[in-house]
Amino acid sequence: MRQNPARRAALLDAAIEVLAREGARGLTFRAVDTEAKVPNGTASNYFTNRDDLLTQVGHRFYERLTPDPGMLAASMEGPRDRDHVTRLMHDLVERISDFRSGYLALLELRLEATRRPELRRLLTERVRADLDFNVDNHLRSGMPGDETTVVLLYLALNWLIVERLTLPDVFPADRIHTLVTDVVERVLPGPGRPD
Amino acid sequence: MRQNPARRAALLDAAIEVLAREGARGLTFRAVDTEAKVPNGTASNYFTNRDDLLTQVGHRFYERLTPDPGMLAASMEGPRDRDHVTRLMHDLVERISDFRSGYLALLELRLEATRRPELRRLLTERVRADLDFNVDNHLRSGMPGDETTVVLLYLALNWLIVERLTLPDVFPADRIHTLVTDVVERVLPGPGRPD
Numbered sequence: 462m463r464q465n466p467a468r469r470a471a472l473l474d475a476a477i478e479v480l481a482r483e484g485a486r487g488l489t490f491r492a493v494d495t496e497a498k499v500p501n502g503t504a505s506n507y508f509t510n511r512d513d514l515l516t517q518v519g520h521r522f523y524e525r526l527t528p529d530p531g532m533l534a535a536s537m538e539g540p541r542d543r544d545h546v547t548r549l550m551h552d553l554v555e556r557i558s559d560f561r562s563g564y565l566a567l568l569e570l571r572l573e574a575t576r577r578p579e580l581r582r583l584l585t586e587r588v589r590a591d592l593d594f595n596v597d598n599h600l601r602s603g604m605p606g607d608e609t610t611v612v613l614l615y616l617a618l619n620w621l622i623v624e625r626l627t628l629p630d631v632f633p634a635d636r637i638h639t640l641v642t643d644v645v646e647r648v649l650p651g652p653g654r655p656d
Numbered sequence: 657m658r659q660n661p662a663r664r665a666a667l668l669d670a671a672i673e674v675l676a677r678e679g680a681r682g683l684t685f686r687a688v689d690t691e692a693k694v695p696n697g698t699a700s701n702y703f704t705n706r707d708d709l710l711t712q713v714g715h716r717f718y719e720r721l722t723p724d725p726g727m728l729a730a731s732m733e734g735p736r737d738r739d740h741v742t743r744l745m746h747d748l749v750e751r752i753s754d755f756r757s758g759y760l761a762l763l764e765l766r767l768e769a770t771r772r773p774e775l776r777r778l779l780t781e782r783v784r785a786d787l788d789f790n791v792d793n794h795l796r797s798g799m800p801g802d803e804t805t806v807v808l809l810y811l812a813l814n815w816l817i818v819e820r821l822t823l824p825d826v827f828p829a830d831r832i833h834t835l836v837t838d839v840v841e842r843v844l845p846g847p848g849r850p851d
Contacts, residue, residue: 484767486681565770571822572679572763585823592826609838616839617808620815627766628780631787643804644811648842 463506472497472504473521476514481562485569488514516583519570522563523591526556541603547645550614554641557622564626606649613648658701667692667699668716671709676757680764683709711778714765717758718786721751736798742840745809749836752817759821801844808843 463469475497479488490504493514497503508514528536536552539545557564574581596611621640624631632640658664670692674683685699688709692698703709723731731747734740752759769776791806816835819826827835 482771484679484681486679565767568763568767571818572760572767574822575760576677581823581825585825588823588826609842612835613812613839613842616813616815616819616835617811620811620818623766623815623818624811627769628776628783630776630780631783640807640811644808647804647808647845650842 462509468499468503469507469517470521472499472507473518474525476504476518477521477562477566480518480566480569485515485573488569490514512577512579515570515573515577515580518566519580519584519587522560522567523587525563526560537602541605543605543645543649546604546606546649547642550618550645551638551641554618554622554637558625561626564622568623610648610650614644617644617648657704663694663698664702664712665716667694667702668713669720671699671713672716672757672761675713675761675764680710680768683764685709707772707774710765710768710772710775713761714775714779714782717755717762718782720758721755732797736800738800738840738844741799741801741844742837745813745840746833746836749813749817749832753820756821759817763818805843805845809839812839812843 472493476488476493479492479496483492488511490508490511491501493504494501504514508517536549570580570584574584592612592615595615596608599606599611600608618641621632621637621644625637667688671683671688674687674691678687683706685703685706686696688699689696699709703712731744765775765779769779787807787810790810791803794801794806795803813836816827816832816839820832
């Protein structure tokens with residue numbers, strides 16, 4: 462297998478675009494080569510088979526969304542309160558929604574995972590690791606809320622992004638914004654919550 | 657177009673199985689005929705084109721999940737309190753999860769809708785109508801909570817079902833159960849909520 466990391470990343474980014482545009486069935490090595498504008502046969506030198514390609518696409522999605530250390534540090538400045546969590550969640554929803562093709566590709570991967578046990582196993586590990594990281598990061602940073610808070614934010618905001626990216630007219634744009642605030646408001650226990 | 661309602665329903669049910677198993681790209685009139693065990697050419701007598709078939713699959717999903725009047729009446733018996741809402745949400749999550757192929761087919765439709773404006777328009781109307789019905793039903797029944805309660809339940813429980821049906825090992829089965837209770841607990845305002 463070839464190992465040029467920049468080339469590999471470019472092929473994975475091309476695969477993300479193909480998945481989002483054509484669906485899982487449209488994802489062939491040839492389609493990836495065409496999308497990446499590289500000679501036919503290149504993708505097959507980088508990935509052992511389709512499962513390998515699909516799995517690496519999953520990793521690439523999370524890699525591209527991982528904030529750099531400076532951004533992570535900046536996001537932690539200021540008091541650890543409800544407003545802070547709300548701001549972080551707005552940023553997160555914007556950042557993920559802006560990577561539209563990546564999120565749609567990940568949904569295609571989830572549906573493919575129902576048909577491919579090995580992909581399902583590896584994607585489960587990746588999602589679990591992401592969720593554990595978020596729980597750990599939230600608790601260690603001293604933000605308000607507990608593990609359940611983080612899991613419920615994960616659940617509600619994921620579907621909010623699905624709605625926004627697949628059927629954007631179900632909720633108007635300003636309602637999407639207030640819904641993020643509403644989710645944090647309700648999911649966070651503690652004072653300040655209107656009962 | 658042919659109009660035998662039972663035959664039409666059987667073809668749509670077959671289309672749901674094909675979508676869930678093969679993905680959107682696998683859905684052809686021929687595949688539907690084969691799945692429904694009817695002569696080749698039958699589906700093309702019932703649906704004007706692929707968009708028509710996809711749209712009707714969306715309607716069929718909601719039709720199959722609509723509770724009958726007796727079930728709806730039974731679900732409204734007893735005090736309108738937090739425990740009642742929790743019980744309804746557990747029932748709902750079970751009912752939707754049990755229709756696994758239908759839910760996976762609907763996810764395929766949502767992804768197809770990003771590529772097909774007419775499907776997107778019709779699916780948006782259907783989802784919006786379902787959400788409006790749920791909000792209206794909740795408020796008129798005197799259950800605790802407001803419109804935001806219903807929308808947040810919709811968001812969190814949808815992704816919980818996605819998780820359960822696509823990557824069932826991310827959360828163990830008993831955690832799925834407690835998460836439904838947790839969602840209702842946090843999303844419902846009012847007394848009884850541990851702060």
